[in-house]
Amino acid sequence: MPELKVTHQKAECLYDSYERKGELTHQTHYCPGCGHGITMKLLAETIDELGIRDRVIMVSPVGCSVFLYYYFDTGNVQVAHGRAPAVATGLKRARPDSIVISYQGDGDLAAIGSAEILHAANRGELITCIFANNAIYGMTGGQMAPTTLLGKKTTTTPFGRDKIKDGYPLHISEVMSSLDAPVFVERVALGNTKQILAAKKAIRKAVESQVKGLGFSLVEVLSPCPTIWKQDPVEAQRFVREVMADIYPLGNKRDRTADAEPHPAPAPEPALSELPAILKLPKEPAPADAAPPNPREVDYRIKIAGFGGQGVLLLGQLLAEAGMDDGLAVSWLPSYGPEMRSGTSNCHVRLNNRPVDSPVVTRSNILIALNEPSLQKFVSLAEPGSLVLYNGDSIPAEFRREDLTMHALPFFELADEVGTAKAGNVVVLGALLEVTGLLPDETVDRAMARVVKGEKWLEIDRKALSRGKQAMAASLGKEAACHV
Ligand SMILES: Cc1ncc(C[n+]2csc(CCOP(=O)(O)OP(=O)(O)O)c2C)c(N)n1
Ligand code: SF4
Structure with a gap:
């Protein structure tokens, strides 16, 4: 019998079994053909290839990708709706050696969290954002998102998105690349294998730019949502390829990774004992003035x-x-x-x-x-x-x-x-x-x-x-x- 060769296996930074549901320990919760599963696979492979698993902190959002932490055997923080860039900022500043990757849907990032992403990008935080744009609110059953295409019927635009009443699709990558600070911004898609390979390259480059300490990076992934779009997975991929990519042009919007200077190392933190003086806090009462500790068990x-x-x-x-x-x-x-x-x-x-x-x-x-x-x-x-x-x-x-x-x-x-x-x-x-x-x-x-x-x-x-x-x-x- 010829020797079997493993040509494909799951990334090491994904858990062997998922503890979310007893009976589904080898399945994610994503619908068949959902883009989140593909994007997370690409991200996991990137983490393995760069050998950074022990340093990675994933920040998962509210939305269909909320359960990311069940899959990634890395550091994980799940945050309130839209707040991923703010929490990622705090994590990175508190732990400069970590690689902080926030993952957000379009409702999360472009609607409720639009201020957070704009300011994190504008400050040039040393974080990487993966932005899964499926042009709809998936988790809550299909409301219009800022990225929803014009004319698209959703539960909140039953007659189709109207540019006068509902505004135009929001081009997040273009907005990001109009800012001075970001070092890497690219829009990719999951419309076919070629696009998926290009998506992988962009994700890797974005994460690498953080590993090199260069600055803020974001990858927008045009992502199928067959369930809410009411299409089968093949049809949904075609929609991404032929319709979405037409409205949201693919390609790199900013790449300064070749000439960006790494951020300087953060200044050492002051010792805890120095803080009262720095903050000009009133002196603590001398122990004699303070009430003696109470011996009761309370x-x-x-x-x-x-x-x-x-x-x-x-x-x-x-x-x-x-x-x-x-x-x-x-x-x-x-x-x-x-x-x-x-x-x-x-x-x-x-x-x-x-x-x-x-x-x-x-x-x-x-x-x-x-x-x-x-x-x-x-x-x-x-x-x-x-x-x-x-x-x-x-x-x-x-x-x-x-x-x-x-x-x-x-x-x-x-x-x-x-x-x-x-x-x-x-x-x-x-x-x-x-x-x-x-x-x-x-x-x-x-x-x-x-x-x-x-x-x-x-x-x-x-x-x-x-x-x-x-x-x-x-x-x-x-x-x-x-x-x-
Ligand atoms: C503060 C707050 N507002 C609203 C919601 C309801 N909510 C949950 S997920 C979601 C939108 C998710 O859409 P998106 O970010 O595009 O992710 P997807 O589910 O499509 O992956 C909303 C509005 C919430 N959980 N918290
Ligand atoms: S509803 Fe859409 S985004 Fe959510 S898991 Fe299903 S396919 Fe994916």
Whole structure:
């Protein structure tokens, strides 16, 4: 039997099996004939040939190519829609030795991310962008992209793209090559084998220019999307070759790789200890002034949610300030809705006897929900066995959970009794202290005196705090009596 010779095999930088779906470990998620699969193969071969796999960080977008990280056994970061050039910039600047390759579709790069790509290119960031232009939003089912051809029917242009209403197809490679900084810009296509070989050459040259430290490079790949175009793969390739390439002329738009000077090596970073002086930060309090570390084992992950105007953020701030005075490590992370008032508002507070690893509270062990939508949104994320305080007369039946301790009190009505409903957030604080003993009363009072502006308000808040404690104590007494 003649000896078998391997003439073709997968690139080494692609995983042997893809863990995305148990039953499909040797298939990508791309449709038959999709250009993403071909482009990624060319990219993978380039990485192997240049021997840079250990240095590569791929930045994958939102769009059909989002799962790139399931296929490439390299560094991977998946980013928000359109933000690949911004994240790639950060990665490259933080790790100048890495080879950062961002991969984006035309919706991602030319629509929502148009500002990012323009400025990254204009700054001449040392990154490589692979731009898969299939002239449509693939992942979301076929909306018009900035690159959609005139007359093309899409779900958002049911009568065809109209130059007056929808504008003209955006020629990204030409825009890129009108800038001073890019060193390499080329448009290629996947319309037949010859074009695919040319695409490979361009991709390799673009990546190589980064390896040599020359500057920004971009390859636009005209790419078939048979599924959304409603064509079979052969027909879609023909469309790329004969129709798309006519509107988007192929070829090199900029090549300064022969005479570009490599970017100078970045200046060494200052030592961490020098930063306070450089940034003119106020001196940290001497250890004697700072609260001594708290020996209690504490890990409170508190989510407070309501609508704007309920004092959600101030309540979080009071907890964090008081926690700090108690010698705990604290964080306070506010999150606002877009409206100034009456929009949604929530904040994350962490109180810990060890340094806080992340200020984000995903699974709360204390949830304070100041309205029903907040309870609905966050109760499923409360840790079993944890505490929920709800602003209302009772917990709505559909959100009750047997594995949580849930208390309902009309905090804002109680605040009204002491002078103003505005102090409802401090009534909550009182109730929380009563039920948990989370922080000593005098520490909370000290923090309140610091944070609350004006004697009048401080007086009201002190009353509100004790009203909250009282009401919670009464409610606990009642509940205990019920259980007996
Ligand atoms: C902030 C945000 N806006 C909108 C979306 C919905 N969305 C997901 S993918 C996509 C467009 C993808 O099109 P494209 O970049 O051309 O990639 P393709 O799927 O065609 O490869 C959109 C609008 C989103 N995920 N995030
Ligand atoms: S919808 Fe289009 S772009 Fe998305 S995987 Fe299928 S063929 Fe590729």
